[in-house]
Amino acid sequence: MKRILIVEDDAALRENTAKLLALENFEVITAANCSEGIRLARESNPDIIICDILMPEKDGFNVLKEFSSNDHTRHIPFIFLSAKTNHKEIRLGMDFGADDYIIKPFDEEELLSAIKSRMAKVHILNNIISLPQHEPYKNIEDLKKYFDDHGDFSHHLKGETIYKEGDRANKIFLILKGLVKTHKMDQNGKKLITSIQKPEDFMGLTSFIDNNPYQESATVVEDRDLAGVNKQILKELLSENCDLSLELMNILTDNLSDIKDHLLQMAYSSVSKKTAQTILQFAEVLDKGPLGEIKISRSDLASVAGIAPESLIRTLSDFKKKGIIEIEGRNIKILKLNELQNLE
Template identity: 45%
Template sequence: MKKILIIEDDEILRENTRELLELSNFNVITAINGKIGVQKALDHQPDLILCDILMPVWDGYKVLEILRAREETKLIPFLFLTAKTDMADIRFGMNLGADDYITKPFKENELVQAIQSRLEKFDLLLNPAKGKFKDSRAGRISTIEELKAHMRLKGEVLHFRRKGIIYREEDHATNVYLLEKGIIKCCKMDSDGKELITALYKKGEFFGFYSFRETLPYGETTTALEGGKAYFIPRQHFVGIFNENPDLTLEFANLFTDALTHMREHLLETAYGSVHKKTVHTLLQFAEKMLTEKSDTIKVARNDLASVAGISTESLIRSLAVLKREHLIEIDGRSIKFLNFQKLQNLI
């Protein structure tokens, strides 16, 4: 029987939730404020914690911060039970290490399903051999494709709109993402407030991972160039997979090596290439990420192209006009149609 700790100052809600979970065959402990909740978490080591945010004595953020700092409680799944739905509040809680938010008022089956899902994923993290993968060896993930299959099966789903922010620079890098649909850009701002795009990601690529050893801040702000979907798992889970599957580490390292090679080439082009070559190089980068077998056209804002190229938007527009006059591309608003890839590639 799994043990659940409910930290909630509203007596009616606390007792109703306790009764609901007991009827669902959970062993339930309750606390009337954050300070008492921390002590009960330390004393009873629950399997999962449900915690309100706005409470007397210690609020939910402080409870989470304290428990994540303690060795004996830092891995316990932690779900906020709250009426606060502002995205800034949610992001703040997730950056502290919360696993999920359940918004009040909630349906009984939604609460139980959220708890069961989180407990199952935590159990998989602690016992990787329980997972079911294509590899005949139970629990083994030996290839990148098996890792992707695992993330699609066990990860959380994130839907995002065009211009939606996935995470911001300096947020704690608590999750690793697999892009399933759409295009993602990573960017940094220089001291003058100018945006520089550092990476582009397409379907099937990982992003948001920075270190095997420690949880570092995200190095860039990541924004959607078009609407789409991604799967994500906690960084600790991601690292645990590599600890259990050393064969996978080499294949993943090769991905990083390829990415670094492309980045080095891009930096050299940005530093020493002509405006015209930078424009062509950037167009081919976007083409690689965005074109499909059925399409020869990309849709991208001029300022995004300029940010990747490392030139002004005005210079980029002039260079695009030259390529158009040479019948290498066609332009219609945000749409750019490629007419002759071979000639474009010969220009760089």
């Protein structure tokens, strides 16, 4: 029988919820405050914790923080049950690492569905983590297959934000389809695109260790599909496969080298060369071939090149007059590859 801990200071709601769950054949333990809830969680090792946010002594955020920092309780699914409907509060709860956030008054089926789905997820993840060490996750291709087979799938539309700079990083992502741009804001409020990532690229690796915040934002350029894996599970896989860990380190090293080259180009190249190299970079990432046609916004081109949009537009017009490129709407087609590559 699965055991559920309810931490709720409202006696009537606590008792009614306990009765509801007992009827569903759960063993229910209740606590009227956070201190009691923390003690019972350590003593009874529940399968899932349901916790209110606004309570005396400590609030639910502090309870989750304490559970997350304890090796014996950090694995237990945690569901917030709160009357706070503000989007920022819900976002804060999820950023703290909660598995779900249910708003009072809640529908019985909604609560039961959340509990059963979280327990099913834990069961699946436990089976994954307990795989024998000879499981063939030996290289990056095997790791990508793992993401594809076991990751949390999500679909995002063009312009949608995947995560923002400063958000807590709980997952590593693999792009299955489409393009994503990562970007930061400088001290003057100007957006700088740090990379354009394509299918088969990993995202979120800059925040791989612990629960550090993402160091940049990620926004969808083309409708795309993602597979996300919890960092704790990924750590388990890497700890059992030294070769895989080294190969992932090589990817990180290559990414850092690319960023360094990009920064040097932005700092020292002419506007013409910056524009030309950015067009070539987008053509490569979009896999359009050396004479391919790319469709990208002028603002994104300017952000990657590190120049003002006005300067970019003037430079593109100059390239067009020289017959180096062809422009139709947002489409840019490379006509003279060698000239574009050799611009100074």
